[in-house]
Amino acid sequence: MKEDPGYYDYWPYFKRPKITWPNGAKLAFWLAPNIEFYELNPPPNPQRKPWPQATPAVAGYSIRDYGNRVGHQRQMALLDKYGIRGSISLSTALCDHHPEIISQCSERNWEFFSHGIYNTRYTYGMSEAQEREMIRDSIDTIHRHTGQKCAGYLAPALSHSDNTIDLFAEVGSELFGDDAGFYTCDLFHDDQPTPIHTRSGKEFVSVPYSLEMNDTIAYVVNKIEPRRYGQQLKDCFDRLYAEGSESGTVMCIPTHNYQVSCPHRMKAFEEALEYITGHSDVWVTTGREIAEYYREHYLASSKDAILNVQGGL
Numbered sequence: 001m002k003e004d005p006g007y008y009d010y011w012p013y014f015k016r017p018k019i020t021w022p023n024g025a026k027l028a029f030w031l032a033p034n035i036e037f038y039e040l041n042p043p044p045n046p047q048r049k050p051w052p053q054a055t056p057a058v059a060g061y062s063i064r065d066y067g068n069r070v071g072h073q074r075q076m077a078l079l080d081k082y083g084i085r086g087s088i089s090l091s092t093a094l095c096d097h098h099p100e101i102i103s104q105c106s107e108r109n110w111e112f113f114s115h116g117i118y119n120t121r122y123t124y125g126m127s128e129a130q131e132r133e134m135i136r137d138s139i140d141t142i143h144r145h146t147g148q149k150c151a152g153y154l155a156p157a158l159s160h161s162d163n164t165i166d167l168f169a170e171v172g173s174e175l176f177g178d179d180a181g182f183y184t185c186d187l188f189h190d191d192q193p194t195p196i197h198t199r200s201g202k203e204f205v206s207v208p209y210s211l212e213m214n215d216t217i218a219y220v221v222n223k224i225e226p227r228r229y230g231q232q233l234k235d236c237f238d239r240l241y242a243e244g245s246e247s248g249t250v251m252c253i254p255t256h257n258y259q260v261s262c263p264h265r266m267k268a269f270e271e272a273l274e275y276i277t278g279h280s281d282v283w284v285t286t287g288r289e290i291a292e293y294y295r296e297h298y299l300a301s302s303k304d305a306i307l308n309v310q311g312g313l
Helices: 058-081 099-107 128-146 164-179 215-221 226-243 263-277 287-297 299-312
Strands: 027-035 087-090 111-114 249-256 282-284
Touching (some): 058 099, 226 249, 249 263
Parallel strands (some): 087 111
């Protein structure tokens, strides 16, 4: 990784041009279910082991299988209840392994964006040509199974390379033109969308995707209990909603159907969703719709504002 890959410019958070979301909303809220497929015995990667347990990693594999068998149905029903369309961070192998899940989400007009092919096959160690082919395969698979021109990308298991954003922008354009390949979730640097540099010059946006609100980070890394996670979601919303009075913000909850959808965790999650969607001036939307709206209404003025800031330094 380069010392500074140069994806974006420094741009102070306050005193930016004001963002107003559709219908005057202060906050754009999107929920990103990571619907993933893990292999029990994946090909080895010299830079990262897929499982912390010894092989065969039956415990790790089976809880993730639980997510696709049970947890997905539970989470999908909850999102239906609160009128939330998921933006699926999809391991595209799922299209072949569990096509029924793809059909259920397509029927609800959920968004599908690429999370690679398997969540046990990483970008680490790939050549640029290999990563390009992996990205192409994942975008093409989403289109063949859903008809959607994939707009967004999150590297499998967050295994981002120096080339990932450029390759995704280029492959999306090659396959489907400007309707595809124009936003990333792999950068965690802001609470508003921001312009991203690409070597092709394609217009490209970073859409906020929160690691801090990610259920795996909460439960596995930070080891907090469900009710604390639920309160954390509410606290995050309250701050972003208040700041959205000045300029529109984005809140994302990334979930995993083998984490938040376990029975003992669902109550706190539901209470948080009820709280968030119960507020006025919230645009309940998808990652793609946020990126499209920002690209159409604010991308050009944001680039100008950044140039003005740089000129004043």
